Amino acid sequence: MTKHAAPEKQMVRIGFNPLTDCASIVMAAVLGFDEKYGIKIVPSKESSWAGVRDKLLTGELDAAHSLYGMVYGTQLGIGWQKRDMAILMNLNRNGQAITLSRRLAEQGAVDGATLAALMQSAPRTYTFAQTFPTGTHAMWLYYWMAAHGIDPMRHARVITVPPAQMVSNLGAGHMDGFCAGEPWGHRAVMDGIGITAATSQQIWPEHPEKVLAASAEFARTHPNTCRAMIAAVLEAGRWIDESAANRMAMAEIISAVPYVNTSKDVICQRILGHYQDGLGKSWEDPHPLRFHHEGAVNFPYLSDGMWFMTQQRRWGLLKADPDYLAVASAVHQIKLYREAAEMTETPVPQGVLRSSTLMDGKQWNGSDPERYAASFSIRQ
Numbered sequence: 615m616t617k618h619a620a621p622e623k624q625m626v627r628i629g630f631n632p633l634t635d636c637a638s639i640v641m642a643a644v645l646g647f648d649e650k651y652g653i654k655i656v657p658s659k660e661s662s663w664a665g666v667r668d669k670l671l672t673g674e675l676d677a678a679h680s681l682y683g684m685v686y687g688t689q690l691g692i693g694w695q696k697r698d699m700a701i702l703m704n705l706n707r708n709g710q711a712i713t714l715s716r717r718l719a720e721q722g723a724v725d726g727a728t729l730a731a732l733m734q735s736a737p738r739t740y741t742f743a744q745t746f747p748t749g750t751h752a753m754w755l756y757y758w759m760a761a762h763g764i765d766p767m768r769h770a771r772v773i774t775v776p777p778a779q780m781v782s783n784l785g786a787g788h789m790d791g792f793c794a795g796e797p798w799g800h801r802a803v804m805d806g807i808g809i810t811a812a813t814s815q816q817i818w819p820e821h822p823e824k825v826l827a828a829s830a831e832f833a834r835t836h837p838n839t840c841r842a843m844i845a846a847v848l849e850a851g852r853w854i855d856e857s858a859a860n861r862m863a864m865a866e867i868i869s870a871v872p873y874v875n876t877s878k879d880v881i882c883q884r885i886l887g888h889y890q891d892g893l894g895k896s897w898e899d900p901h902p903l904r905f906h907h908e909g910a911v912n913f914p915y916l917s918d919g920m921w922f923m924t925q926q927r928r929w930g931l932l933k934a935d936p937d938y939l940a941v942a943s944a945v946h947q948i949k950l951y952r953e954a955a956e957m958t959e960t961p962v963p964q965g966v967l968r969s970s971t972l973m974d975g976k977q978w979n980g981s982d983p984e985r986y987a988a989s990f991s992i993r994q
Contacts, residue, residue, distance in 0.1 A: 709903025
């Protein structure tokens with residue numbers, strides 16, 4: 615194994631939003647995987663994704679649990695100043711959900727097809743929330759709606775709400791549904807105010823979700839620190855995925871006030887793959903929230919990043935096609951990731967692109983992003 619130089623910075627502040635998928639960052643700090651690589655991770659709880667982005671850019675945070683699409687939105691200057699960003703690794707796959715209000719369910723809207731039918735038969739302004747305009751939840755929500763013939767830009771009103779505020783806003787009747795990370799989908803089901811209409815893994819099985827991000831400047835000036843962070847988080851993700859007992863121990867820790875601040879039982883069910891939709895249906899999900907999966911989860915595939923750009927182009931957030939491959943190649947720190955993977959004996963795939971089939975049968979493999987972005991019948 616190659617010997618790498620000591621981290622340039624020992625104390626690293628990593629921001630996170632109160633979601634189940636912040637777990638590998640928290641556990642890297644709690645279990646001491648960080649110290650093994652010569653750093654001390656200080657997890658910093660944030661209240662919104664915009665706050666995470668701003669603190670990454672001012673240097674208040676060294677790195678953060680981030681939305682894939684938010685990193686690209688910043689890189690490309692969508693709705694904000696353009697700043698070069700770095701994706702160090704993928705943190706997790708799967709495990710987000712689209713929730714509809716109990717009121718809609720009582721009117722017959724329990725999935726995409728019945729929601730589309732209700733919106734047509736009972737016209738009014740339907741309001742749905744996502745967590746950040748360029749983020750993953752916005753893209754899952756739009757993709758799902760469009761796959762059922764609903765144009766999210768024309769047929770609905772879409773608002774931005776921080777993840778931890780979703781359930782209270784749904785309960786207060788401020789919106790008809792939302793897409794967010796767990797545990798908030800399950801919380802709405804447990805509280806009796808919402809139903810799970812779809813999981814994100816039904817939209818794209820084994821989809822990429824959060825990433826460990828930093829500014830490009832931080833990655834350039836602190837490569838050894840970044841490598842150490844990746845290694846520590848890889849080990850924590852592997853530990854979480856190793857057993858149900860480890861997942862339960864993780865749930866106990868992250869449910870506490872400094873982290874997600876909810877009851878442990880809200881987190882437990884879905885991290886074990888046990889799902890209930892709030893309408894009496896239960897299932898074991900074949901694509902649960904994963905943090906490592908023998909390293910398959912964590913490799914920052916260029917095609918994953920490019921997909922988010924194709925959707926930002928599809929919905930008019932990008933006014934022209936970027937050089938998809940060049941942008942992704944600049945953002946994804948694949949060399950650093952491979953070095954950290956070697957340090958932790960994490961398997962690494964041969965190629966930097968992967969192939970996936972989404973809910974509408976469309977295949978995505980990164981080969982012709984411009985054509986793919988223009989191929990959807992519902993687009994801006």
